[in-house]
Amino acid sequence: MPAVPSTLPAIELSGVGKTYRFHRTRPGVRGSVRDLFGRESGERIAVADLDLQIAAGEFIGLLGRNGAGKTTTLKMLSGLLRPSTGTVRVLGHEPYKRGFDFLRQIAIVLGNKTMLWWDVSTMANLELYQALYDLSPDEFGRNVGELAELLGLGDHLDIPVRKLSLGERMKCELMLALVHRPEVIFLDEPTIGLDVVSKAAIRQFLAETCAQHGTTIILTSHDMDDVEQLCPRVVLIDGGRLQFDGSPDQLVRSTRPRKRVTCSYSGPIQPPGTWPPGVRPIDDTDRQRLVLEAEREALAGLLALAPSWGTLIDLEVRDAELDEVMQAVLSSPQFGNGLAAGVAR
Numbered sequence: 001m002p003a004v005p006s007t008l009p010a011i012e013l014s015g016v017g018k019t020y021r022f023h024r025t026r027p028g029v030r031g032s033v034r035d036l037f038g039r040e041s042g043e044r045i046a047v048a049d050l051d052l053q054i055a056a057g058e059f060i061g062l063l064g065r066n067g068a069g070k071t072t073t074l075k076m077l078s079g080l081l082r083p084s085t086g087t088v089r090v091l092g093h094e095p096y097k098r099g100f101d102f103l104r105q106i107a108i109v110l111g112n113k114t115m116l117w118w119d120v121s122t123m124a125n126l127e128l129y130q131a132l133y134d135l136s137p138d139e140f141g142r143n144v145g146e147l148a149e150l151l152g153l154g155d156h157l158d159i160p161v162r163k164l165s166l167g168e169r170m171k172c173e174l175m176l177a178l179v180h181r182p183e184v185i186f187l188d189e190p191t192i193g194l195d196v197v198s199k200a201a202i203r204q205f206l207a208e209t210c211a212q213h214g215t216t217i218i219l220t221s222h223d224m225d226d227v228e229q230l231c232p233r234v235v236l237i238d239g240g241r242l243q244f245d246g247s248p249d250q251l252v253r254s255t256r257p258r259k260r261v262t263c264s265y266s267g268p269i270q271p272p273g274t275w276p277p278g279v280r281p282i283d284d285t286d287r288q289r290l291v292l293e294a295e296r297e298a299l300a301g302l303l304a305l306a307p308s309w310g311t312l313i314d315l316e317v318r319d320a321e322l323d324e325v326m327q328a329v330l331s332s333p334q335f336g337n338g339l340a341a342g343v344a345r
């Protein structure tokens with residue numbers, strides 16, 4: 001897990017909103033002709049009234065369903081977009097001004113877009129960034145050496161980027177983004193499409209980067225394993241509005257307070273005709289295993305009864321998975337109206 005963060009605020013958003021203005025296109029040939037003489041315009045509120053404070057060294061998971069406003073938020077934080085309302089401050093800078101001092105201290109990695117130049121090697125790409133960021137040969141050599149070792153990339157730096165596998169390319173992408181040792185990193189789906197081994201390597205690298213260098217990291221991901229393993233704090237947005245801000249555990253308990261109990265038996269099971277109050281079966285079709293959901297107050301009674309249903313050989317009690325919680329949260333009709341407001345900061 002990442003190091004304990006310092007208390008210095010690295011990122012502050014207050015009353016931040018972003019409204020996109022766009023032109024609608026009419027369908028068909030007649031529509032295209034009419035468009036020549038005047039197009040209808042539309043507006044979409046992607047982010048609204050977002051307040052957030054993030055301390056230096058924090059590792060934050062920015063969650064939400066498709067179209068919730070995560071990428072728009074990252075783009076405002078990295079200066080790619082100017083907010084329509086409110087103020088964004090990152091390390092004391094207003095990102096949209098794109099000052100060199102600011103750009104020198106941040107990095108953004110978009111999992112579905114490449115920053116690497118395909119026809120040359122990663123090393124050639126890195127040398128370009130060395131010139132761009134004005135890194136001394138010593139600093140460049142040290143950073144490249146460290147990153148290559150952490151990412152296990154030693155053999156791949158001289159191969160043209162287009163010949164790398166997806167996982168290797170993503171590691172090179174990270175190396176390029178981090179070669180100037182930024183203080184703040186914005187990651188948009190960095191493990192998208194990767195196999196389990198590459199995902200694990202990238203997660204370990206990110207955790208070590210945050211821990212060793214005190215880097216502030218904001219991660220968006222639809223992979224709840226990324227979030228569970230890396231982020232002590234999650235921020236959930238929907239319709240561009242803040243819905244929850246707290247730890248993954250708080251999110252799990254606020255939405256799925258029941259415990260999941262799995263009882264394994266060495267032989268046939270004889271479950272009761274009626275389940276005790278506060279207990280319901282999730283899966284009782286297996287001949288040697290029962291999966292139950294129990295309210296916390298019903299847990300002690302359930303654990304006392306479980307041995308009477310067969311020869312009990314194993315018992316597991318746990319909270320719901322974050323994945324399961326996110327599914328429940330995102331499909332809930334209340335979501336978007338402050339579902340988890342009780343634990344929102």
Ligand SMILES: Nc1ncnc2c1ncn2[C@@H]1O[C@H](COP(=O)(O)OP(=O)(O)OP(=O)(O)O)[C@@H](O)[C@H]1O
Nearest residue numbers: 020022044046064065066067068069070071072073
């Ligand atoms: N350039 C644009 N013009 C108009 N609308 C846009 C533009 N970019 C994004 N949007 C809209 O703004 C909303 C938020 O988009 P955004 O990309 O921030 O969502 P997201 O949470 O990153 O989604 P995903 O998880 O699918 O990447 C969406 O409704 C999207 O259609």
